[in-house]
Amino acid sequence: MSPRAVAGDGTGIGFDVRGDGEPLVLLAGQANSRHWWSTVRGDYAAYRTVVLDTAGTGTSDDAADHDWSTRRFARDVVAVLDEAGIARAHLYGTSMGGRVAQWVAADHPGRVGALVLGCTTAGGPGAVAPDPQVLRRLADPGENGVELRRLMAGPQVAGPLPVLGDDTMSPAARAGHRRASARHDAWAAVPAITAPTLVLHGADDELTPPANGRRLADRIPGAELVVLPGARHAYFLEPRATREVLRFLAAHPLPAPPAPGAR
Structure with a gap:
């Protein structure tokens, strides 16, 4: 059985840790468990990878306080750490x-x-929405599965995909x-981020158009x-x-911990 952290409201969050090296937390997309990373996690074997089931997915509980928000999910990540x-x-x-x-x-x-x-996107006033036709097809039960696969990887990728939902x-x-994803608004908060940051985006991303990545990078x-x-x-x-x-990651290693007794 995988370990579990307990969030501030009592929600159990399932996670697992694998490997050695500097810790690297991998966070999955909407309505997906840690399985999102299953096919590429091994590529980060030089790191101590941490994956978790966001509240409501996989081995984690539903949010006990019914606070479904990206900021709440962030507190769950800290509980796992x-x-x-x-x-x-x-x-x-x-x-x-x-x-x-x-x-x-x-x-x-x-x-x-x-x-x-x-x-991804910072949300708020800087968010760039997908084409309305994309949203229409995703909302149609008859088209959703085919459309989601097309948006994720396109027809050139054969076989099962680990990113089509839990x-x-x-x-x-x-x-x-x-609701958490749609209401995300960190537009005013991201300029305060001090961590070295890389923003990655696919040029043909129709689900989260690439203008979101450019605007996010400009804000941090x-x-x-x-x-x-x-x-x-x-x-x-x-x-x-x-x-x-x-x-x-290699260009931005974690700082060495202070020596025992250092002030």
Whole structure:
């Protein structure tokens, strides 16, 4: 059985830790469990990877206080770090996980080393919405599955995809995730982020248009922006994306802990 952290409201959050090296927390997208990372987690074997089931997914409980928000999910991440005994970690969040990561970095700067934000948005007045036709097809039960796969990876990617949703979620949790993602607004908060930040985006991302990545990078002091030509929303499943993340993390190692007795 995987370990569990307990959030401030009593919600149990399932997680697991694998490997050695500097800790790296991987945060999944909306309505997905830690399985989101299953096909690429091994690519980060040089790090001590931490993956968790966002409240309402996988082995985690539904939000006990019914507070479905990205800022609340960020507090759950901190609870996982506390339970795992990790004082500071690199953070890589994609899609809704990137929204959550923004709040971790803004509200808990001392817990974050390097920050990678992928296929995401700061929300608020700077958000760029998808084409209305994309939203219409996603809302249509007859088209949703085909459209989601197209948006994530396109027809050139064969076989199962780990990013098409957690079918064990309760209806309340699924609605809560949609609400949390749609209402995310860290526009005023992200300029205060002090962590070295890489913003990654697929140039052909129709679910979260790439203008969101550009605007997010412009809001965070010193942030680096990389736009991957031809990549869609699930760009992070591609080896070239992993190379960019590993390059950035290597350039921004965690600071050494203070020596015993140091002031």
